[in-house]
Amino acid sequence: MKKGNNIIKKFTKEKYKYGFTTDVHTDIIDKGLNEDVIRLISFKKEEPEWLLEFRLKAYRHWLTLEMPTWAHLTIPPIDYQAISYYADPRQKKKGPKSMDEVDPELLKTFNKLGIPLEEQLALSGMAVDAVMDSVSVKTTFKEALLDKGIIFCSFSEAVREHPDLIKKYLGSVVGYRDNFFAALNSAVFSDGSFVYIPKGVRCPMELSTYFRINAANTGQFERTLIVADDDSYVSYLEGCTAPMRDENQLHAAIVEITVHDRAEVKYSTVQNWYPGDAEGKGGVFNFVTKRGNCKGVNSKLSWTQVETGSAITWKYPSCILTGDNSSAEFYSVAVTNNYQQADTGTKMIHLGNNTKSTIISKGISAGHSQNSYRGLVRVAEKTVGARNYSQCDSLLLGDKCGAHTFPYMDVHNETAVVEHEATTSKISEDQLFYCNQRGIKTEDAIGLIVNGYAKEVINKLPMEFAVEAQKLLAVSLEGSVG
Amino acid sequence: MLEIKDLHASINGKEILKGINLVVKPGEVHAIMGPNGSGKSTLSSVLVGNPAFEVTKGSISFYGKDLMQLSPEDRSHEGIFLSFQYPVEIPGVSMVNFMRAAVNEQRKYRNQLPLSASEFLKLMRDKRAVVEMDNKLANRSVNEGFSGGEKKRNEIFQMAMLEPRLSILDETDSGLDIDALRIVAQGVNTLKSAETSTIVITHYQRLLDYIKPDIVHVLYNGRIVKTAGPELALQLEDRGYDWIKEEVAE
Ligand SMILES: Nc1ncnc2c1ncn2[C@@H]1O[C@H](COP(=O)(O)OP(=O)(O)O)[C@@H](O)[C@H]1O
Numbered sequence: 001m002k003k004g005n006n007i008i009k010k011f012t013k014e015k016y017k018y019g020f021t022t023d024v025h026t027d028i029i030d031k032g033l034n035e036d037v038i039r040l041i042s043f044k045k046e047e048p049e050w051l052l053e054f055r056l057k058a059y060r061h062w063l064t065l066e067m068p069t070w071a072h073l074t075i076p077p078i079d080y081q082a083i084s085y086y087a088d089p090r091q092k093k094k095g096p097k098s099m100d101e102v103d104p105e106l107l108k109t110f111n112k113l114g115i116p117l118e119e120q121l122a123l124s125g126m127a128v129d130a131v132m133d134s135v136s137v138k139t140t141f142k143e144a145l146l147d148k149g150i151i152f153c154s155f156s157e158a159v160r161e162h163p164d165l166i167k168k169y170l171g172s173v174v175g176y177r178d179n180f181f182a183a184l185n186s187a188v189f190s191d192g193s194f195v196y197i198p199k200g201v202r203c204p205m206e207l208s209t210y211f212r213i214n215a216a217n218t219g220q221f222e223r224t225l226i227v228a229d230d231d232s233y234v235s236y237l238e239g240c241t242a243p244m245r246d247e248n249q250l251h252a253a254i255v256e257i258t259v260h261d262r263a264e265v266k267y268s269t270v271q272n273w274y275p276g277d278a279e280g281k282g283g284v285f286n287f288v289t290k291r292g293n294c295k296g297v298n299s300k301l302s303w304t305q306v307e308t309g310s311a312i313t314w315k316y317p318s319c320i321l322t323g324d325n326s327s328a329e330f331y332s333v334a335v336t337n338n339y340q341q342a343d344t345g346t347k348m349i350h351l352g353n354n355t356k357s358t359i360i361s362k363g364i365s366a367g368h369s370q371n372s373y374r375g376l377v378r379v380a381e382k383t384v385g386a387r388n389y390s391q392c393d394s395l396l397l398g399d400k401c402g403a404h405t406f407p408y409m410d411v412h413n414e415t416a417v418v419e420h421e422a423t424t425s426k427i428s429e430d431q432l433f434y435c436n437q438r439g440i441k442t443e444d445a446i447g448l449i450v451n452g453y454a455k456e457v458i459n460k461l462p463m464e465f466a467v468e469a470q471k472l473l474a475v476s477l478e479g480s481v482g
Numbered sequence: 483m484l485e486i487k488d489l490h491a492s493i494n495g496k497e498i499l500k501g502i503n504l505v506v507k508p509g510e511v512h513a514i515m516g517p518n519g520s521g522k523s524t525l526s527s528v529l530v531g532n533p534a535f536e537v538t539k540g541s542i543s544f545y546g547k548d549l550m551q552l553s554p555e556d557r558s559h560e561g562i563f564l565s566f567q568y569p570v571e572i573p574g575v576s577m578v579n580f581m582r583a584a585v586n587e588q589r590k591y592r593n594q595l596p597l598s599a600s601e602f603l604k605l606m607r608d609k610r611a612v613v614e615m616d617n618k619l620a621n622r623s624v625n626e627g628f629s630g631g632e633k634k635r636n637e638i639f640q641m642a643m644l645e646p647r648l649s650i651l652d653e654t655d656s657g658l659d660i661d662a663l664r665i666v667a668q669g670v671n672t673l674k675s676a677e678t679s680t681i682v683i684t685h686y687q688r689l690l691d692y693i694k695p696d697i698v699h700v701l702y703n704g705r706i707v708k709t710a711g712p713e714l715a716l717q718l719e720d721r722g723y724d725w726i727k728e729e730v731a732e
């Protein structure tokens with residue numbers, strides 16, 4: 001197979017189309033991390049004393065921790081003193097009141113990313129909170145939503161306007177003691193989104209946050225907090241991109257979700273941080289803690305993620321099934337190409353009776369990348385009638401990449417029914433050539449095969465996102481074959 | 483028109499084709515026969531540009547174009563179709579999506595607009611009828627879980643969809659029962675015209691009873707060692723290949 005070997009081999013072109021930078025004056029604080037830096041962040045954000053206390057407690061705890069090493073990842077040493085923990089690209093101090101106040105450069109940037117912030121141009125049926133570096137630039141449709149009692153605003157604004165809700169829910173699902181990155185985030189988190197859906201309200205549009213890293217040598221540490229009160233419903237989307245830079249950038253976020261009685265939350269992510277170049281230089285370190293608590297009876301939570309970006313991904317969107325009859329889903333497609341590494345999966349913790357969880361994970365590895373699924377299904381001793389179904393599939397392109405699955409089961413009640421299935425398959429030269437013979441280019445053939453493989457997960461995304469995600473899957477693997 | 487001149491090809495440094503000369507004119511049906519391992523599938527692979535094989539010498543032209551300069555997909559767009567001896571399964575890719583990509587890529591190459599969804603589905607229906615293919619198969623993933631015979635029928639269905647100028651049928655008859663053989667062969671005949679050419683690779687006269695060749699070649703050890711009219715196929719059916727091998731040895 002002299003020439004044939006070349007078909008699945010060449011790793012060349014970088015097709016990341018969000019790699020541009022925005023030239024705006026950015027207020028960046030000096031690099032480094034200590035209590036004064038945390039006080040400065042809190043001061044800049046005009047935060048109340050209790051929040052500063054929360055940050056400092058988290059910071060002091062973080063100092064006692066070491067970075068986790070159990071993941072199947074090779075993470076170069078990170079100098080936490082070489083990062084700036086706050087970057088504000090806005091001209092004016094406070095969040096803008098009307099469109100006129102948002103810097104046109106920033107509007108242009110989000111337009112270029114396909115996220116128009118002018119409400120008349122916005123995607124119909126979708127409200128957006130646009131976050132650049134450490135601050136929220138603009139939240140659309142805020143007023144329209146408020147008419148229904150729905151709160152959708154930047155985290156900073158929520159701290160000012162809805163302190164009781166923040167006090168009640170901040171850290172209630174992901175405590176600052178949870179893990180190294182959660183502690184770091186709790187100490188230095190900058191902005192993010194806050195969502196509250198009141199009792200009995202079905203949110204009439206998709207809510208979404210778009211995260212953008214722009215400034216160099218900064219980390220992004222946002223926090224998203226979603227609360228769905230009894231009998232409510234919301235579908236939430238998260239997107240992210242970053243410029244192409246030679247150095248790595250750290251992104252350590254927290255997402256906390258609380259779902260009350262009979263409420264339902266759908267959380268979808270299309271993660272497209274800059275993955276680094278074809279040689280593995282640069283790219284975002286994406287170390288994220290996402291967790292939801294299905295607190296109420298008959299509550300529902302589903303995580304859907306399409307992970308194509310980041311140099312390294314460390315991320316396990318999880319569910320605690322506390323309420324009886326609650327159910328949770330995790331649908332994931334993780335693509336790694338070139339030298340990307342991903343260790344991602346979920347935890348399903350069954351505490352309530354008759355709780356049900358579903359895990360569908362599709363890994364796609366190409367190039368020299370490493371792609372791991374890591375999952376935990378735990379059923380507590382007193383939990384009766386828990387059910388889990390897990391399916392973890394790996395698809396390989398080429399023979400230099402790795403796919404791994406680490407499914408852990410921790411079942412303490414014999415009434416539980418836990419099923420696990422796993423497959424590994426490979427895109428063969430013969431399949432690609434068969435497509436070529438029918439007139440389909442190799443890249444398009446890979447797109448067809450990969451989208452077919454990931455269909456079950458893509459179908460879970462809201463329509464507009466599904467189309468985007470399909471394109472993204474194909475583009476992410478572009479250049480993975482000759 | 484296809485013109486192959488002194489074609490040499492090898493795989494992993496081992497020469498398989500050792501100087502093939504062949505001219506196939508529009509409207510003609512050529513049969514290529516020959517013992518197993520003589521290079522028949524290699525020849526068809528090389529014609530469609532399979533990169534596993536290296537062409538070390540010679541030339542192939544197709545309607546005046548140098549095929550060696552064209553990618554496999556462009557050879558397809560130029561109208562060369564191979565019905566594979568062993569069609570591959572592509573799980574997860576529906577026949578509908580697969581064929582839509584294939585048809586629209588071909589149209590793009592010819593500066594035609596893509597077919598609308600309804601035009602495309604009508605085309606699928608019409609062409610399915612040519613090979614009496616079940617709707618259920620058309621809704622499945624490409625060849626996934628198809629029986630041997632169903633795969634071969636699916637190849638001819640795809641041929642009907644793409645309307646090639648040159649069709650190469652590599653042992654399309656193997657694995658087919660008598661009824662399926664008749665249907666597939668009739669499908670091929672329906673698609674034939676004065677402008678299209680066909681190369682039929684087979685071991686059996688029973689296929690050639692339906693698809694009547696104008697010229698029959700025997701490929702042996704990487705060379706075409708005998709070329710004659712349709713009667714040659716009957717002789718081979720009768721006497722096997724030994725007499726040919728002996729002739730070559732002389
Ligand atoms: N992928 C391959 N690697 C090595 N040898 C091959 C490969 N494919 C075919 N060959 C060899 O090439 C020769 C011709 O094979 P093939 O063209 O399939 O013959 P036929 O179709 O006439 O039976 C055989 O000796 C076969 O073993």
Ligand SMILES: [Mg+2]
Nearest residue numbers: 522523524567
């Ligand atoms: Mg053969």
